[in-house]
Every structure is written in structure tokens, then in C-alpha cells.
Amino acid sequence: MQYWLVKSEPNEYGWEDLQKNREDVWDGIRNYQARNFLKAMKLGDQVLFYHSGKTKEIVGVAEVSEEAFPDSKDTENKGWVAVKITAGKTLKKPVNLEQIKTNDILNSMPLIKQSRLSVMPIEKNQFDLIVKLSS
Template sequence: MNYWLVKSEPSEYGWDDLCKLEEDVWDGIRNFQARNYLKEMKLGDKVLFYHSGKTKEIVGIAEVSKEAFPDPKDDENKGWVAVKIKASKSLNNPFTLDQIKEDDELSTLPLLKQSRLSVMPVEKEQFDHIVKLSR
């Protein structure tokens, strides 16, 4: 199993939107590295859902429910892909970017080095650490 973090501006599409739908297509990604990460996602992989913008915090846990397929928004047929994710659970206490920056165990989290990337891998230990501290 792999672990991931996806980012979204909550005013455009937030955790509450995913929770209302329960499952949705994660599409519209137009970065080659993020696309490659989408292609690596496997059924059942765990996903941290991060709100970018003003709040900058991890707010929930989702799961990959369908592996990479052609992005339905790829009107120019350029090979972009999407996955489906489903909401698993909200974090009791959102885990903020400031908390991430202050935590030595999270110093290698890609979010800190590639802050503009909307899909990125997370190590299992880091995933577990974030979930534990958000209880």
C-alpha cells in the first residue's frame, strides 16, 4: 500500500465537498510530476486531504477507489489522467502546515519542498504520525 497527499483550495473543492459526494473523480491535474504520481496510485491507497490557501491544513483521510484513467476534462487528449477517491474520515484536529514545519519527523515531507505540487507521496511513517497527532 502507498500513501499520498492531495491538495485543494477549499473554496474550489474542499473536504466537505468530497464528504457530501462520498466518492469523486480527482481530475484537472496539469503538472507532469503530479500526473505521474496519479498513475502510481493503487486501489486502496490512503490519501491525506490537504486544504491549501488560507487554512493550510490536512483535514481528512480518503482512499483511492479507482486507479488512473483518462481525465474526462482532458479536451485536447494530452494524456492527463484522473483517479477516484472516496472519503474515509475527517481528522478530529486538522494538522496545520505550521505543525508540519515544526515536527522533525515530517521534515522530509514533499509538501515542504514542493509546495505547489497538488499530488505527492507520503511515507507510511509520516502518514501514521500525522493521523496519530490529529486525534
């Protein structure tokens, strides 16, 4: 199993939207590195959902429910892909960016080093620590 973090502006598509829909397509990614990460996602992989913008916090855990397929928004046929994710649990206490930056285990996450990336892998120990910090 692999672990991931996806980012979204809550006013565009937030955790509440995914919860309401239960499952949704994660599409519209137009960065080659992020696309490669989408291609690497496997069924059942765990995904942290991060609200970018004003709040800057991890708010929920989702799961990959369908592996990479062609992104229907790719009107120029450039090979962009999407995945489906299913909402899991809402974190009791969101884990904010400041907590991540000041934690020796979490501050090496791509979220800090490549902050513009909207899909990124994380390590199991980082995933586990975020879930622990949120309870």
C-alpha cells in the same frame, strides 16, 4: 499499500464536498510529476486531504477507489489522467502546515519541498504520525 497527499483550495473543492459526494473524481491535474503520481496510485491506497489557501491544514483521510483513467477534461488529448477517491474519516484536529514544518519526521515531506505540487507521495511513518497528531 502507498500513502499520498492531495491538495485543494477549500473554496473550490473542499473536504466537505468530498464527504457530501462520498466518492469523486480527482481530475484537472496539469503537472507532469503530479500526473505520474496519479498513475502510481493503487486501489486502497490511503490519501491525506490538505486544504491549501488560507487554512493550510490536513483535514481528512480518503482512499483511492479507482486507479488512473483518462481525464475527461483533457480536451487536447495530452495524456492527463484522473483517479477516484472516496471520503474516509475527518481528522478530529486538523494538522496545520506549521506543525508539519516544525516536526523532524514531517518536515521532509514534498509538501514542504515542492509546495506547488497538488498530488504527492508520503511515507507510511509520516501518514501514521499525522493521524496520531490529529487525534
